[in-house]
Amino acid sequence: MSRETLDCQRLLCPMPVIRVQDKVLQMHPGDVLEAICTDPGALNDIPAWSRINGHKVLETRAEGDLYYVVVRIGEG
Numbered sequence: 614m615s616r617e618t619l620d621c622q623r624l625l626c627p628m629p630v631i632r633v634q635d636k637v638l639q640m641h642p643g644d645v646l647e648a649i650c651t652d653p654g655a656l657n658d659i660p661a662w663s664r665i666n667g668h669k670v671l672e673t674r675a676e677g678d679l680y681y682v683v684v685r686i687g688e689g
Contacts, residue, residue, distance in 0.1 A: 614644055615641075616645040617640065617645070617646050621650040622650065624650070629652055650682070656675065659682040660682065663684050668685060670683070
């Protein structure tokens with residue numbers, strides 16, 4: 614299992630979700646992906662996409678102008 618970070622800063626909806634989706638295709642079940650975003654909508658959009666596609670959101674948080682979403686890749 615690996616843990617990767619994806620820089621989605623300065624991207625507006627729907628680009629953070631699209632970048633996460635593209636990265637997940639390169640990863641394996643059980644891997645963890647942390648997306649760092651500047652679009653606050655990512656705190657809702659990425660978790661919604663994750664649930665639909667069988668991934669588990671481990672954490673969402675905001676720190677200043679940055680928004681973090683951590684996802685464990687599922688079998689889907």
